[in-house]
Amino acid sequence: EAQVTQNPRYLITVTGKKLTVTCSQNMNHEYMSWYRQDPGLGLRQIYYSMNVEVTDKGDVPEGYKVSRKEKRNFPLILESPSPNQTSLYFCASSSMDTQNTEAFFGQGTRLTVV
Amino acid sequence: EDQVTQSPEALRLQEGESSSLNCSYTVSGLRGLFWYRQDPGKGPEFLFTLYSAGEEKEKERLKATLTKKESFLHITAPKPEDSATYLCAVQATLAETSGSRLTFGEGTQLTVNP
Numbered sequence: 001e002a003q004v005t006q007n008p009r010y011l012i013t014v015t016g017k018k019l020t021v022t023c024s025q026n027m028n029h030e031y032m033s034w035y036r037q038d039p040g041l042g043l044r045q046i047y048y049s050m051n052v053e054v055t056d057k058g059d060v061p062e063g064y065k066v067s068r069k070e071k072r073n074f075p076l077i078l079e080s081p082s083p084n085q086t087s088l089y090f091c092a093s094s095s096m097d098t099q100n101t102e103a104f105f106g107q108g109t110r111l112t113v114v
Numbered sequence: 115e116d117q118v119t120q121s122p123e124a125l126r127l128q129e130g131e132s133s134s135l136n137c138s139y140t141v142s143g144l145r146g147l148f149w150y151r152q153d154p155g156k157g158p159e160f161l162f163t164l165y166s167a168g169e170e171k172e173k174e175r176l177k178a179t180l181t182k183k184e185s186f187l188h189i190t191a192p193k194p195e196d197s198a199t200y201l202c203a204v205q206a207t208l209a210e211t212s213g214s215r216l217t218f219g220e221g222t223q224l225t226v227n228p
Contacts (some may be wrong), residue, residue, distance in 0.1 A: 043218040048215060105158045
């Protein structure tokens with residue numbers, strides 16, 4: 001089954017404690033990205049990757065890091081989380097094919113930073 | 115800058131009462147317009163991709179249409195299980211620096227009462 005898997009689904013942490021949210025896809029997609037979703041602001045892109053070792057900033061990259069060492073994995077790293085990073089996070093992947101570019105989303109990670 | 119505006123923000127229908135959701139967009143060059151369904155606490159689920167003005171796609175009670183400035187998601191004889199938030203997103207013409215980036219609207223929250 002084609003899927004994007006995020007872990008953990010729920011996470012409560014304290015300010016300043018480094019954390020990593022993992023994301024893995026089994027569709028051999030080139031493009032992967034991270035979004036955060038906040039009430040009234042919709043889905044906003046944090047970082048994206050067009051292929052292995054190729055990453056770039058999205059709309060709201062401050063306070064986040066990513067890496068793409070393997071095609072299937074795209075972890076999101078918060079080096080020093082702060083309360084304003086409390087949000088619902090989604091990982092997505094898509095093909096770079098010209099006709100099949102729909103994004104597939106993970107189930108989300110609800111992060112609370114206290 | 116790409117922009118997507120969805121209306122109404124919320125819509126309440128009786129079962130069987132047909133209606134339409136609107137997605138207005140501005141984009142430098144449209145590669146694709148996407149509709150997603152999102153249930154509470156879950157990741158967006160892909161519904162349709164539209165590529166050019168005049169294109170229409172259907173799936174069960176849903177029909178999506180596209181013009182040069184907006185898209186409509188028509189819901190015919192809705193059922194309670196159609197209750198969800200419907201998201202619209204645009205993807206600009208593929209560029210080296212943006213890949214398959216999506217710009218989302220804030221969504222329309224649809225409630226269908228039995």
